[in-house]
Amino acid sequence: MTTTTPTRRRVLVPLSGLLLGMFVSMIASTVVSTSLPVIIHDLNGDQGAYTWVVTATLxxxxxxTPIWGKLADLMGRKTLYQIALVIFVLATAAAGFAQDPGTLIAFRAAQGVGAGGLAALSQVLMADIISPRERGRYMGLFGAVMAVATVGGPLLGGVITDGFGWRWNFFVSLPVAVAALLLVQRTIPASAPSTRRPKIDYIGIVLLSTAVSLLLIWVTNAGRSYDWWSTETVLMVGGAVLAAILFVIVELRSSEPLVPLTLFRDRTFTLAVVASIATGIAMFGASVFLGQYMQMARGATPTEAGLMTIPMIAGLLLSSIGVGALITRYGHWKPYLVVGSILLTAGAALLSTIHYDTDFFLVSVYMFLLGAGVGMTMQNLVLAVQNSAKPSEIGVASSGVTFFRSLGGTIGVSLMGAALASRVADLFAGSHERVVAALTAIGPAGATWGKQLSSGTLPRVSEMPDQLRVIVEDIYAQGISSAFLIAVPFGILSILAVIFLPNRSLSTMTTSERRNASEADLATVSVPAAMDSITATGTVPVTGSDVGTDARSEAEATPRR
Known part of the structure; x- marks a missing residue:
């Protein structure tokens, strides 16, 4: 069967809607990254609230994500994409009215529901119109959009926070979202829904949510609200393990599982999941804690923090676009994944060595390496899975990799946040005499700063007197660097997983063409079998429903190609 490469115009027109939708999703998420320390300070939140604002969304x-992926295999994908975009933007706007950390966390959780749909469905829709071989070039465009949004978001967020107040960060994406909805409606062709009736594994959703939530609550609060070895630990960890076991049992018995465990029979999918977990930890951990490092450990303003993280985004931008073009031109993808996982691990390891006075050139190099590693691995792991998955399982396979990347990022950010909070608390306790001496030297204002530090609320380091600021910057730098150390063992595991990925050639057919080819192959196999039966018996096989209807029997017995 011959296939033709789609023209660039036929691909770019529908792709423009996906790109703008992805831009809205990214800009709404990244615009608050540099202002988050200010937001948590103004809402009287502590380090735990800071972490949960991020992990709730993740x-x-x-x-x-797997729910959207399952629906994508059963329902119209264009409509689902638009629904996800509306949910995301409305929740983002609502977060701008939050008056306390709890409300902000709740709206950020709703925002994550829409983000899961945008992440999963954009990959599925892309697979519908572009072959894996050609997809590398266009995935570079996705990487470029992500890079622009990731660079522009923190910068825009910093300017808005310093000039107009942080609440406007949540409203800025509304006009772009309206434009994205209109563009998606005009450019993306409607997909034919499946004839099957959608079935959602609600029990699986509850069990998975319970297992992950208990684990995150335990990681976030252990060592502060209760001891690591305590009754609360036994109950939460035991409950998480029990819910996870029940989830596996339910998934094995469900006709429409949330995460089809049969996908793990494919070695490509299994190893890509392992590698995606490390990518998620590095990507989300860096976006969360590098902005905090710039403000809490180097005394930067939100605008300055956005500028200071540009080296990481430059690495992501250059690697995602460059590698995407190389994959399309030469068809080789595995070498770039190996190099990317090595760079990702090296970047995380080097960032675990930073201090408040580390030469910023070195910090920039470390960030660039981490960004380049993420750019090489994130999209191309999905590409490898889509290339090997059955056409009927593209949606659930793509969302499966995205799911475990997000899950890895969620757990990773929680672990990094818990390590940071614990380390900072220990360092403050060990530096008690230095802090008291600095507060005394400040004079009358020292009592105000001392009260803020003792309350647990994140301080505004850039506004502190020099005597106190140096101590606090040193403490937070050590805490954040210890958090990055957690990503290193996961990165090593990612390297091993990528090395053992099957190096399959990329297909030159789109998902629709692969599906049609499979159906044609099935028909080709079925026709000779029917002809052999006719030759051997001299009669045409007649089914029970055909008895008494000779003309219909002859018509149905005629082979169709």
Whole structure:
């Protein structure tokens, strides 16, 4: 069967809607990254609230991603994409009215539901119109959009926070979202829904949510609200393990599982999941804690923090676009994944060595390496899975990799946040005499700063007097660097997983063409079998429903190609 490469115009027109939708999703997420320390300070939140504002979004993104992927295999994908975009933008706007950390966390959780749909469905829709071989070039465009949004978001967020107040960060994406909805409606062709009636594994959703939520709550609060070895630990960890076991049992018995465990029979999918977990930890951990490092350990303003993280985004931009073009031109993808996983691990390891006074050139190099590693691995792991998955399982396979990447990021950010909070608390306790001496030297204002530090609320380091600021910057730098150390063992595991990925050649057919080819092959196999039966018996096989209807029997017995 011959196939033709689609013209660039026929691909770019529908792709423009996906790109703008992805841009809205990314800009709405990244615009608050540099302002988050200010937001948590103004809402009287502590380090735990800071972490949960991020992990709430990641958790709901992870849990909703396979649901969207399952629906994509059963329903119209264009409509689902538009629904996800509306949910995301409305929740983002609502977060701008939050008056306390709890409300902000709740709206951010709702935001994650829409983000899961945008992440999963954009990959599925892309697979519908572009072959894996050609997809590398266009995935570079996705990487470029992500890079622009990731660079522009923190910069825009910093400017808005410093000039107009942080609440406007949540409203800025509304006009772009309206434009994205209109563009998606005009450019993306409607897909034919499946004839099957959609079935959602609600029990699986509850069990998965319970297992992950208990684990995250335990990681976030252990060592502060209760001891690591305590009754609360036994109950939460035991409950998480029990819910996970029940989830596996339910998935094995369900006709429409949330995460089809049969996918793990494919070695490509299994190893890509392992590698995606490390990618998620590095990507989300860096976006969360590098902005905090710039403000809490180097005294930068939100705008300055956005500028200071550009080296990481430059690495992501250059690697994603460059590698995507090389994959399309030469058809080789595995070498770039191996190099990317090595760079990702090296970047995380080097960032675990930074201090408040580390030469910023070195910090920039470390960030660039981490960004380049993420750019090489993130999209191309999905590409490898889509290339080997059955056409009927493209949606659930793509969302499966995205799910575990988000899940890895969720757990990773929680672990990094818990390590940071614990380390900072220990360092403050060990530096008690230095802090008291600095507060005394400040004079009358020292009592105000001392009260803020003792309350647990994140301080505004850039506004501190020099005597106190140096101590606090040193403490937070050590805490953040210890958090990055957690990503290193996962990165090593990612390297091993990528090395053992089967190096399959990329297909030159789109998902629709592969599906049609499979159906044609099935028909080709069925026709000779029917002809052999006719030759051997001299009669045409007649089914029970055909008895008494000779003309219909002859018509149905005629082979169709």
């Amino acid at each position: 958790l709901t993104t992870a849990i909703s």
